[in-house]
Amino acid sequence: MIFNSYVFSFAFLPVVIAGFYGLGRYSHHLATLWLAAASLFFYGWWDARFVGLLLGSIVFNYGAGYLIGHSQASAQRRVKLLLIASIIANLSLLGYFKYANFFVDNLHFLAENFLTGSAISMAKVFLPLGISFFTFTQLAFLVDTYQGKVKEYNFVHYTLFVTYFPHLIAGPVLHHKEMMPQFAKHDTCRVNWDNIAIGLTIFILGLGKKVLLADSLGEYATPIFEAVKAGGHPMLFESWFGALSYSLQLYFDFSAYSDMAIGLSLLFNVRLPINFNSPYKSLSIIEFWRCWHMTLSRFLRDYLYIPLGGSHDGKIKRYVNLMITMLLGGLWHGAGWTFVIWGGLHGVYLVINHAWRGLKQRMGWQDGGSLARFGAGLLTFLVVVVGWVFFRADNFSVATEMLSGMVGLNGCSFG
Numbered sequence: 263m264i265f266n267s268y269v270f271s272f273a274f275l276p277v278v279i280a281g282f283y284g285l286g287r288y289s290h291h292l293a294t295l296w297l298a299a300a301s302l303f304f305y306g307w308w309d310a311r312f313v314g315l316l317l318g319s320i321v322f323n324y325g326a327g328y329l330i331g332h333s334q335a336s337a338q339r340r341v342k343l344l345l346i347a348s349i350i351a352n353l354s355l356l357g358y359f360k361y362a363n364f365f366v367d368n369l370h371f372l373a374e375n376f377l378t379g380s381a382i383s384m385a386k387v388f389l390p391l392g393i394s395f396f397t398f399t400q401l402a403f404l405v406d407t408y409q410g411k412v413k414e415y416n417f418v419h420y421t422l423f424v425t426y427f428p429h430l431i432a433g434p435v436l437h438h439k440e441m442m443p444q445f446a447k448h449d450t451c452r453v454n455w456d457n458i459a460i461g462l463t464i465f466i467l468g469l470g471k472k473v474l475l476a477d478s479l480g481e482y483a484t485p486i487f488e489a490v491k492a493g494g495h496p497m498l499f500e501s502w503f504g505a506l507s508y509s510l511q512l513y514f515d516f517s518a519y520s521d522m523a524i525g526l527s528l529l530f531n532v533r534l535p536i537n538f539n540s541p542y543k544s545l546s547i548i549e550f551w552r553c554w555h556m557t558l559s560r561f562l563r564d565y566l567y568i569p570l571g572g573s574h575d576g577k578i579k580r581y582v583n584l585m586i587t588m589l590l591g592g593l594w595h596g597a598g599w600t601f602v603i604w605g606g607l608h609g610v611y612l613v614i615n616h617a618w619r620g621l622k623q624r625m626g627w628q629d630g631g632s633l634a635r636f637g638a639g640l641l642t643f644l645v646v647v648v649g650w651v652f653f654r655a656d657n658f659s660v661a662t663e664m665l666s667g668m669v670g671l672n673g674c675s676f677g
Contacts, residue, residue: 263307263308265465265468265469265472265519265522265523265526266469266472274303274304275529277300279529281296282451283451283452283453285451286451286452290448290450290451291418293450293451294419294422295418297530298418298421301422301425302316302425304427305391305392305425305431309390312390312391316425319397320400320421320425322348322351323348323352323403324415324417324420324421326344326345326348326404327404327412327415327420329344330344330404331407331412332415352400352401352404355393358387359387359388359390360389360597361593362387363386363387363597391431394594395429395430395431395435396425396430398435399423399424399436400424402436402561402565403420403423406437406439412438413442414446422445423441423442423445427526428524428526428534429534432519432523434520434523434535434557434558435557435558436534436535440535444531444532449531450530450532451530452531454531457528457529460525460528461526461529462529464524464525465521465522465526467521467525468519468522469522471517472514472515472518472522475511475518476511476512476515479507479508479510480508480515482503482504483511483654486504487508487654487656487664490504490655490663490664491656494663495663496663496672497667497672497673498668498670498672498673499674500667501665502667502668505648505650505664508650508651508654509542509646509647512653513542517537517538520538523537524536524537535556537557538553538554538555538556539552539553540553541554542643543639544639544642544643545638545639546615546638546642547611547615547645547646548612548615548616548619549642550642550646551608558591562587562590562591566586566587566590567587570586570587571583577617577620581613581617584612584613585606585610587609588605588608588612589602589609590605592606592608593605595653599657600652600653600658600661603652603661604652604653607648607649607652611645648665648668
């Protein structure tokens with residue numbers, strides 16, 4: 263079930279809203295339970311086989327978080343070991359479902375081409391929808407619990423926090439401390455017509471962005487990338503048309519989903535964090551990552567970059583930490599070398615950007631005028647588009663062929 267489907271808009275959503283506010287007149291607990299059950303149904307509509315996996319993950323992480331949060335101060339070593347074991351368990355689950363095929367395919371390639379020549383095979387592992395998001399959400403919960411930031415351990419609220427259908431499939435990535443207080447408020451299950459009006463407006467705008475813009479742009483980008491995959495050699499304008507169309511398609515598609523999620527959530531008096539803030543207007547890559555998929559950027563900063571040491575151990579270590587963070591961030595987006603390259607590119611971009619800022623500060627250079635800002639914005643956008651080519655391409659060959667066309671190596675035609 264997707265947000266822009268008829269069954270969602272005209273069947274699922276009206277029933278869930280009616281049940282939530284109907285039960286909310288009598289019991290806040292029943293209304294919350296209804297919304298959690300509806301979220302599980304929403305997930306199960308895609309494939310009911312994986313509802314058990316999702317519930318198992320919820321029970322495991324809730325139990326681990328409860329033990330961590332209620333342990334005595336004298337048992338810190340045991341608590342830390344429990345946290346580490348829980349993180350490993352979550353990452354192992356994610357790694358198996360998301361990266362097993364990638365790992366086996368690479369082993370097969372190495373064995374066939376460089377080792378024995380024999381093939382390595384394994385049954386394909388089917389990827390559960392949204393596993394990256396509900397895994398990251400719960401990892402944040404475990405770390406926050408260890409740091410003493412979690413104050414509530416209501417299992418129904420926790421289940422709703424993880425499964426909450428507006429964000430379950432594609433984010434935003436939520437913090438426990440952002441959501442639990444909202445679920446606990448009794449006013450949450452009381453009709454607020456202002457929130458309903460605003461929520462419907464945001465949802466409809468997001469729906470329009472998805473259907474009218476993102477899907478339309480996809481009709482231009484997809485044939486070009488598919489033609490290159492089939493062995494085509496795109497020329498200059500064709501390459502740029504495909505790359506720019508996909509860059510806009512991806513932004514409108516992803517930001518539309520976030521808009522629809524924010525609007526849907528307001529229908530239940532729950533506010534989700536903003537996830538996009540005009541990223542293509544950014545004047546630097548640093549600014550771009552503060553405006554693109556903001557909740558994921560926040561997660562990578564708080565739970566990966568800073569624990570690695572952040573910028574506290576000198577410039578070299580800072581740059582290494584940036585590269586590790588972005589490489590893992592790229593791999594998180596998809597199990598393929600093109601995603602790793604995309605993440606590595608953005609790591610290099612960030613290193614250059616930070617180094618340039620440091621040089622400007624040491625030399626006492628001031629920011630330029632409007633022409634310099636225009637140039638900075640154009641350069642930022644162009645390097646982002648280059649990154650998106652790898653993000654979209656099915657393999658490295660397709661990406662390099664597209665980039666060859668973009669620099670004119672495949673010729674130029676006006677016809």
